[in-house]
Amino acid sequence: MSSSVNVANENGVAVVMIDNPPVNALSFHVREPLYEALAALRDDATAKAIVIACAGRTFVAGADITEFGKPVQQPELRAIVALLETIAKPTVAAIHGTALGGGLELALGCHFRVADQGAKLGLPEVKLGLLPGGGGTVRLPRLVGATKALGMIVSGTPISASEAKTAGLVDAVFDGDLLAEGIRFAREMAAAGGPFTPVRERNGRLAETEPAAFDRQAAELAKKARGLEAPLACIEAVRNAITLPFDEALAAERQLFLKLVSGDQSRAQRHLFFAEREAAKVPGKDPQRRKIARVGIIGAGTMGGGIAMAFANGGFPVILLETSEEALQRGLSMIEKNYAVSVSRGSLSEEARQQRLGLFKGSTDYADLADCDLVIEAVFEDMAVKKQVFGKLDAVARPGAILATNTSYLDVNEIAASTARPQDVLGMHFFSPANVMKLLEIVRAEQTAPDALATVAELARRIGKVAVVVGVCHGFVGNRMLSARGAENEFLLLEGATPSQVDKAFTDFGWPMGPFQMGDLAGLDIGWRNRKARGLTAVVADTLCEQGRFGQKTGSGWYRYESGSREPAADSDVEELIRAKAAALGIARREIAADEIIERTLYPLVNEGARILEEGVAARASDIDVVWVNGYGFPIGKGGPMFWAGLEGGARIVERLEHWHERTGRPIFEPASLLRRFAETGSWEGVDC
Known part of the structure; x- marks a missing residue:
């Protein structure tokens, strides 16, 4: 039929083969011929059953992410799944490799699913700031139960074929020629006769749901979301699958998907998805690899x-x-x-x-x-x-x-x-x-x-x-920028903030922990040793180290830790030390708002990233984002410091840096020339942010 979808009749079983390397993504040029093939086979009397399979190393591994946020070309996945559910003859998805996202949703449109023993199945859309938009939140609970589905969808973590079989997601697992086994399975189902019930009409597992247990699980998962919108939307969608009629839950899922896909968080997470794939590429001609065995x-x-x-x-x-x-x-x-x-x-x-x-x-x-x-x-x-x-x-x-x-x-x-x-x-x-x-x-x-x-x-x-x-x-990219982020930490304390106030501004922003709590976790002696090697000082932190307060490992640092506990407790001795050092330096303390803390720590972070790009230490702005999200806990929903700069507004960052530079005279606030250009153009070295 097309270069990406072919149909063959194997003694009465129609095999619809998708071939869209490398991962058989459901791009428009796959969806269109796939829909046409299924529509023709629905009324083809010579086909007693249908098997959907994929060429190459995997089943459909998801949607085409490059199409997200653009006008949808019909037919979309939901239309293909709806068409599958009108077919009276048995339909079987033969899964090898991975069936992820739209791939699993396509399989959920079939009456049956069979898998190779090495296959993985999951709905990982949450990792892109989304929820399954092709009916996954409504159909999966009908096969595996609401609580199992909730865990799979909110975590985005795939499960093995054997676990899928136990859960009810897969009907058979084979070791051998999957396509041959899938054809045999489909032929047996056709011989057994129908009617064949679409997943949308299977409500037995939903009826088993214990509302209290579901609510407890949902509350625990929501607590872990840490400001991310997609996990909360996933919870709402699965709850809708329990409480609403199928079509209403399906429509609600679509509205939640559209809201997420147009939002900044999903844009940020999709940015990171592509950024990770670019970051490890070596510029120039791709050389042959050396063998690494030991x-x-x-x-x-x-x-x-x-x-x-x-x-x-x-x-x-x-x-x-x-x-x-x-x-x-x-x-x-x-x-x-x-x-x-x-x-x-x-x-x-x-x-x-x-x-x-x-x-x-x-x-x-x-x-x-x-x-x-x-x-x-x-x-x-x-x-x-x-x-x-x-x-x-x-x-x-x-x-x-x-x-x-x-x-x-x-x-x-x-x-x-x-x-x-x-x-x-x-x-x-x-x-x-x-x-x-x-x-x-x-x-x-x-x-x-x-x-x-x-x-x-x-x-x-x-x-x-x-x-x-x-x-x-x-310090390369990460630690060099970390130094810029932390340059104002002690000044903020001396001028009026407390360690807990600074840390709260960070956690409210979305960081897993603030700089002072992180310092206690890593050990204050590490920074102390590094400062001494470079001839630098930090009046408060150095004094804490001289007192033997190295953080959690000594039971005290910026915070106090009760015996065996990792929970930080504010320490009046530290706050008194800060006040004494400020008085000795003639610094008048004042109230410092959370917005000021963010400006004086994260704006210099972006500014140092701009300098790193200017110097060619990093090849792409997105490389810096990958470093900071994966190595330092920058909130994934903000896409990394350089992407976030675009959300924050380059002009605002430059204006506030100039304000603090004029007020303090510290070089950390002098806007880099590339940052000024970014404020005007909205791009880093041609990378649209």
């Missing part, structure tokens, strides 16, 4: 152990190197403990734990790194120490091995220059805990070879990281 990690402390776990979780054999047997065993024991915790929580099976632990080999001899394809240094953040490590590596690593440093701030060019192979050296800045946090800054040094960069960018995906390629400067 990984070495130098340093078995918190960072080194976490990095080692990230690679083991990805299936890579890991050699973990330490300077002493005692330090090595301490590191390996911590890794075992972390995996044991995962088993106790049910997030990891005992079999998987044993398999991952079997990938580790401990060593205190650099010679054992000789057959590694990638070696990552994760030692103390000191240039002399790191250069010494790379000198040793240079002597033992095989030719072509990639040598990476996990530095957070230091000059990767200087580290690379300590070897005879600077083309093989780059930065891999993991975020703590490295086995959990998604972000990986890949730092491109002046002589880093393109194939080394491309190899590590691809490797990041294999270990579940979101990679962003950045250039060399102090």
